[in-house]
Amino acid sequence: MLPDMKRPTLIAAAIIAMAAPAMADAPAAVILTLKNHRFTPAAFTVPAGQRVRVTLINQDPATEEFDSHDLRLEEVVTPMGRISFNIGPLPAGQYSFMGEFHAGTAQGMVTAVTGGH
Amino acid sequence: MLAAALIVFREVLEAGLIIGVVLAATEGVAGRGRWIAGGVGAGVLGAGLVALFAQQLSQAFQGSGQAVFNAAILIAAVLMLSWHILWMSRHAREMVRDFNALGGKIRSGDTTLFAMATVVAVAVLREGSEVVLFLFGIAASGGTDPMAMLGGGVLGVAGGAVISLAIYRGLLAIPTGRLFAVTNGLVALLAAGMAGQAAVYLVQADLIPSLGDQVWDTSWILRDDGLIGRALHALVGYSDRPMGVQLATWLVVLAVLISLGHHIGSARRERRAPARA
Numbered sequence: 001m002l003p004d005m006k007r008p009t010l011i012a013a014a015i016i017a018m019a020a021p022a023m024a025d026a027p028a029a030v031i032l033t034l035k036n037h038r039f040t041p042a043a044f045t046v047p048a049g050q051r052v053r054v055t056l057i058n059q060d061p062a063t064e065e066f067d068s069h070d071l072r073l074e075e076v077v078t079p080m081g082r083i084s085f086n087i088g089p090l091p092a093g094q095y096s097f098m099g100e101f102h103a104g105t106a107q108g109m110v111t112a113v114t115g116g117h
Numbered sequence: 118m119l120a121a122a123l124i125v126f127r128e129v130l131e132a133g134l135i136i137g138v139v140l141a142a143t144e145g146v147a148g149r150g151r152w153i154a155g156g157v158g159a160g161v162l163g164a165g166l167v168a169l170f171a172q173q174l175s176q177a178f179q180g181s182g183q184a185v186f187n188a189a190i191l192i193a194a195v196l197m198l199s200w201h202i203l204w205m206s207r208h209a210r211e212m213v214r215d216f217n218a219l220g221g222k223i224r225s226g227d228t229t230l231f232a233m234a235t236v237v238a239v240a241v242l243r244e245g246s247e248v249v250l251f252l253f254g255i256a257a258s259g260g261t262d263p264m265a266m267l268g269g270g271v272l273g274v275a276g277g278a279v280i281s282l283a284i285y286r287g288l289l290a291i292p293t294g295r296l297f298a299v300t301n302g303l304v305a306l307l308a309a310g311m312a313g314q315a316a317v318y319l320v321q322a323d324l325i326p327s328l329g330d331q332v333w334d335t336s337w338i339l340r341d342d343g344l345i346g347r348a349l350h351a352l353v354g355y356s357d358r359p360m361g362v363q364l365a366t367w368l369v370v371l372a373v374l375i376s377l378g379h380h381i382g383s384a385r386r387e388r389r390a391p392a393r394a
Contacts, residue, residue, distance in 0.1 A: 051323075063254030065247060069342040072317065072358070075183055076247055079254050081172045084180035086323060089330070101124060101251050 028052045034077070035059040037102035048092040048112040055084045064106065068097035071110070088112065118265040118272070121255070125273025128248050130344065131351035132160075132240040133277035137284025138307060138352070139233045142201065142300035144289065146226035156234030160241025167246035168253065181322035187243065188318035191311045194239040197232040198308035199374055204229040205301050206378040248274070301378055303352070309371035310354020313363040320360060328361030 030052060033040045037060060046052045056066055058077045066075045066083070071090075077083045087095075090112040099106025136153070143149045167174065167186075178185045204226075248270065255266045291299050320327045336357040341350045349355035354367050 061254070063250040065251075069336075069340065073321070075175075076171060076250055077175070078172045078250065081175070083175045083183070085184070086181075086321060091330075101254070 030054045032056045032108075033059060034064055034099065034106065037062070037064070037099060037105040039097075039099070039106060039108040042107065043109045043111070045111045045113055046088065046090065048114045049089045051086050051088050052090075053084060054087055055082060057082045063101060065100040066097060067100035068095065070095035071097060073097070074100075118269040121252075121266045121269025122272035122276070124251060125248050125270050126276040127273075127344070127347065128244045128251070129274055129277030130244075130280060130347055132237075132244045133280035134284055134348060134351045135240040135307065136237055137281040138288070138300065138303050139237055140281065140285040141288035141296070142205075142304055143226070143230060143233050144296065144300075146230060148227070149230060152230040152234040153237055156237030157241055159234070160238040161245055163238060163242035164245030164249050167242060168249040171246070171250060178322060181324075184318040184322040185324075188315040188322070190239045190243065191315035191318070194236045195308045195312045195315065195370065197235045197239075198304050198311070199377075200232040201229050201236075202301055202304055202308075202374050202378050204232070205297055205304075302375075305371055305374040305378070306353040307351075308374055309367045310350065310352070312370040313354045313356070313359070313367035314350075316362045316366040317360060320362060325362060328365065330360055331358040332361055332364050334358050 028046060028050060030044055030046065032044075032054060034056060056075070056077055058064055058079065058081050061079045063079055064077050066073060066077060066085075068074075071087050073085060073087065075083055075085050087110065090110070092112050092114045095110040095112065097108045097110065136157070140149075140153065143153070174182045174186055176182060208226075252266060252270045256263050288296070288300065288303075316325065319325045334357065339349070339355070339357060340346050341355055341357045346355065346357065356363060359367075
């Protein structure tokens with residue numbers, strides 16, 4: 001399936017919409033730990049419409065891939081390693097993520113809320 | 118073992134599809150087998166290196182190292198695919214003629230073979246490094262039977278090879294006169310998809326604006342993280358929730374490559390026409 005090509009107005013609208021709030025205030029930060037193939041915290045909240053810096057610390061001796069279809073992220077973290085990446089700015093809502101290599105236990109959820117922080 | 122095989126297969130699927138298209142696109146070019154095999158070898162070697170330095174790589178560019186690295190090698194692959202299209206549009210006529218006259222052998226395609234070998238190497242490297250890390254991590258943690266895991270890994274890679282072969286064989290069913298027109302179109306789509314993906318990585322690294330986080334959402338029809346979605350993502354750049362900049366890049370690269378191919382092809386035909394008359 002090819003992306004729909006008849007969307008010039010939508011794209012133009014999107015460009016205009018994104019131009020304004022591109023530079024928001026300093027990003028919030030979240031620290032996630034991975035141990036025994038589980039995320040801690042497994043669920044956390046971030047302000048909607050803001051870029052958030054996530055640091056993932058892997059305390060397992062196994063490689064993991066932080067994988068989120070909702071957040072459009074695939075980031076590999078080495079055994080006992082640490083990575084950081086940005087998420088968002090997200091519209092308010094829930095976004096699931098997982099460790100792709102141990103999806104049975106490594107599951108988590110981000111909730112973006114408006115006006116929280 | 119089956120779980121490991123499935124994870125590895127998911128990772129190598131994309132590389133498998135790309136290799137299949139590259140094989141068909143270079144059908145008949147002399148020395149092709151050596152170059153493509155070399156590309157796979159270089160990709161495996163590169164995957165090992167990337168896996169070895171994964172931690173350092175992650176921390177480069179203020180922690181956006183993975184995204185920047187992925188964007189860079191994708192852009193390199195897009196340039197190589199573009200070169201192939203240019204080369205093809207200059208040589209298409211001779212290729213079809215040689216193909217028929219010389220029993221499927223085309224001479225002197227070294228430059229495009231180098232380009233396509235690079236594309237293969239990049240595809241293998243990108244997915245391969247994750248496979249290496251995954252299998253190595255399992256071996257290091259020692260929890261599960263390492264032999265079963267290794268078996269799973271081999272099974273997964275074999276699955277990817279089967280996909281390559283299936284795509285390649287399938288494309289060869291196209292008559293010779295049309296084959297290179299089709300593969301050129303596929304290569305253009307491949308390049309457009311990779312360029313769009315590179316743009317997504319650059320957004321993640323905070324280097325370019327997203328121009329809209331989600332132009333549309335077709336995840337209710339086809340998610341891009343299932344097997345079919347992944348395959349379409351690799352082949353034509355399908356994304357169920359494309360970013361504005363991803364879509365724009367996809368359209369621009371596809372338009373440029375298709376018009377470039379046509380332009381050069383028709384310019385040559387015009388120059389030749391009077392000579393023959």
